[in-house]
Each structure stands twice: as C-alpha cells, then as structure tokens.
Amino acid sequence: MRDIKVAFVARWSKLRTGGSNGHEHDGAEPVGQMDRKHAAVEPNVMALFKFVAKVSRQPADIVREDFDTVREAGWSNEEITEGVLVASLYACANRFSAAIGLVADF
Numbered sequence: 033m034r035d036i037k038v039a040f041v042a043r044w045s046k047l048r049t050g051g052s053n054g055h056e057h058d059g060a061e062p063v064g065q066m067d068r069k070h071a072a073v074e075p076n077v078m079a080l081f082k083f084v085a086k087v088s089r090q091p092a093d094i095v096r097e098d099f100d101t102v103r104e105a106g107w108s109n110e111e112i113t114e115g116v117l118v119a120s121l122y123a124c125a126n127r128f129s130a131a132i133g134l135v136a137d138f
Contacts, residue, residue, distance in 0.1 A: 079105035083112070084119040 071078065083102045086094060102112050 076105040076107065080107055080112075080115055084115045087116050087119045088123050 071081070073081070079102050083098055086098060099112065102115075103109075107115070
C-alpha cells in the first residue's frame, strides 16, 4: 500500500508543479495550478483523480456510484480510503493555512 501512496503523491505533485521532480516548471501556467482533466495518466489513475477531486470539492455529493466507479477502475477499498485520506488532509491543511494567512515561501 505504501508504494501506491508514494506513486499517487508523486503523480499529484507532478501535476501541481508542472515538472517531474517538483522543481521544474516551463512557465506556461502558474506553479500550483494543474489540469487534472487533461493529464497524461492511465485511465485507472484518472478515475481516482476524479474521485478525490469530488472528495475535495463536493464531499456532500459523494454517492455509492462514485465508489463503484473507482472500484471498477481497479482500486481496492484500502486504496480508495487512502485517496480520501490524502485529499482530506490536504484540504484541511489548505483551509488552516488560508484561515491564518500563511503564504507559501517557495
């Protein structure tokens, strides 16, 4: 399960930074922006990205069919739970940071 978490975070980080190592950026769009909908990832990874985006943006709208879609893409209950946890923790950290006025220094 750890390998899946590392791969998930690495892919997410690459999309967020625009680079492969978290430091490269071609300047085409601001660092921190990402185009998840057009990312060059495997279909099963895209299914998970769509699901965790909904977890982050519309958690009250999650229905059984959302879980079924991710399961049909090949993700286990444990992996789905881990995706929910990662998305939730980032949402919590981002809300906390915004509420107290933290500014990124990178």
